[in-house]
Amino acid sequence: MKKTKVILIEDEEFTRTTIRTALTQQGLDIVFDTDRVSAAIEFAKRNEIDAAVIDYNLGNGPTGIDAANALRKNDPELGIVLLTAFLNPLQLESKMAKLPRGSKYLIKHSVSEIGVLVREIEAAISAKK
Amino acid sequence: MLNSKIGSQRLKIRNSKLFQESIRNFEEETRNELDLLASKVNRQLHELTVGKSASEYPAAKILEVIGTKAFRDLSISLENATFVNETESAADSEDLDLGARVINEKIQIIGHRWAVFIHGRVQTRVSAAALMIEEAIKVGDSAAISAAIEMLNEILSNPASGFGSHPQSLKDEIAARLNPWEGLLDVELTIAPELSEQKSPRNQDIGEVVGEAISNAVRHGLARKIALDIAPIEENNISITIEDDATEAPPNEKIKMGLGTKIFESVSDGRWELKRSNAESKTILKVVISLDGTAN
Numbered sequence: 001m002k003k004t005k006v007i008l009i010e011d012e013e014f015t016r017t018t019i020r021t022a023l024t025q026q027g028l029d030i031v032f033d034t035d036r037v038s039a040a041i042e043f044a045k046r047n048e049i050d051a052a053v054i055d056y057n058l059g060n061g062p063t064g065i066d067a068a069n070a071l072r073k074n075d076p077e078l079g080i081v082l083l084t085a086f087l088n089p090l091q092l093e094s095k096m097a098k099l100p101r102g103s104k105y106l107i108k109h110s111v112s113e114i115g116v117l118v119r120e121i122e123a124a125i126s127a128k129k
Numbered sequence: 130m131l132n133s134k135i136g137s138q139r140l141k142i143r144n145s146k147l148f149q150e151s152i153r154n155f156e157e158e159t160r161n162e163l164d165l166l167a168s169k170v171n172r173q174l175h176e177l178t179v180g181k182s183a184s185e186y187p188a189a190k191i192l193e194v195i196g197t198k199a200f201r202d203l204s205i206s207l208e209n210a211t212f213v214n215e216t217e218s219a220a221d222s223e224d225l226d227l228g229a230r231v232i233n234e235k236i237q238i239i240g241h242r243w244a245v246f247i248h249g250r251v252q253t254r255v256s257a258a259a260l261m262i263e264e265a266i267k268v269g270d271s272a273a274i275s276a277a278i279e280m281l282n283e284i285l286s287n288p289a290s291g292f293g294s295h296p297q298s299l300k301d302e303i304a305a306r307l308n309p310w311e312g313l314l315d316v317e318l319t320i321a322p323e324l325s326e327q328k329s330p331r332n333q334d335i336g337e338v339v340g341e342a343i344s345n346a347v348r349h350g351l352a353r354k355i356a357l358d359i360a361p362i363e364e365n366n367i368s369i370t371i372e373d374d375a376t377e378a379p380p381n382e383k384i385k386m387g388l389g390t391k392i393f394e395s396v397s398d399g400r401w402e403l404k405r406s407n408a409e410s411k412t413i414l415k416v417v418i419s420l421d422g423t424a425n
Contacts, residue, residue, distance in 0.1 A: 012250065012257070014258075018264075019257070022260055036309065042312065055253070059249060066313065084248075
């Protein structure tokens with residue numbers, strides 16, 4: 001069976017490594033992980049991927065939503081899951097950009113069981129088929 | 130120079146003892162509260178793990194403490210740091226005198242910096258540690274549980290570590306703001322050579338203005354290209370000019386435009402303007418910043 005190909009954008013290294021390891025153990029193929037939006041966009045242009053898991057807060061510069069919109073421009077069929085540690089991201093960004101259609105939004109607190117994230121990735125891919 | 134009268138009034142307030150004390154108190158209160166909440170969680174973790182080997186740790190209880198309690202407690206701290214980000218907050222009130230407005234405006238900006246830090250660093254790492262423990266339990270990996278506990282101790286014993294920044298050269302500060310946008314936006318940058326290597330305490334403020342201007346141009350104006358120019362002007366001021374090819378016009382009114390406006394207003398001491406040329410399909414933001422005084 002073909003493995004689901006996923007890219008991961010997360011600026012916090014410990015978190016990125018933990019999520020990558022956990023998703024790999026669940027049978028997903030993490031084809032690329034990075035802390036840089038530009039690197040993810042470049043990779044997505046050259047490779048076939050099914051979904052992107054993106055942290056909302058990527059430090060200075062673009063947010064996860066900016067990254068999601070840029071990736072979608074490149075591939076309208078891409079499944080997208082946005083992760084945030086924040087219960088209400090509007091507190092961080094009063095004029096938050098719109099999420100791309102069919103994207104899933106997940107609070108990191110609820111991801112202590114990795115199955116939740118895997119299900120959201122699958123749902124995000126199905127939403128775009 | 131843009132609104133030089135307002136600029137000098139605001140600059141005087143920013144350098145006043147009351148302003149400095151108010152900002153210092155807010156910073157200390159936020160830092161102390163975060164320390165207190167984190168040390169409480171760390172103490173509970175210690176009680177659950179002391180004298181035991183990793184294979185004997187009560188993982189379910191540990192997860193309860195960090196997966197639920199720590200997250201909830203740190204969220205309380207986060208709310209305190211962000212309550213000032215409400216759009217109808219005191220800083221917007223026309224009834225307040227200029228001094229109170231300048232102070233409240235600055236507290237909103239610092240509150241936002243704390244919120245981003247608690248969200249992006251502290252809570253994110255606590256959540257990742259919880260995930261690591263959960264996965265380690267499934268496969269009986271006590272070394273991984275031990276590593277996660279160690280990571281939690283490190284985060285919770287000094288949760289504010291890494292908050293704030295040391296002055297870096299203007300060139301590096303601007304690069305740190307521009308580089309993450311690579312691939313999403315083309316930037317033409319000009320920094321006057323005499324400013325480029327300067328390590329002013331105001332560099333972080335300048336960087337914040339640039340960062341905010343870019344995100345507004347991309348998100349709300351759908352810009353693909355910007356020209357950024359930073360140059361010295363009279364009386365130890367600098368001017369920042371950002372011209373973009375936004376297809377969407379910015380709002381006309383300065384008031385109640387959210388945190389971005391407050392950053393421009395506060396950092397420039399009220400000396401900024403936004404102009405739109407629909408004919409040429411471009412937006413120009415000009416901000417004047419004084420290099421006098423302390424960091425804002």
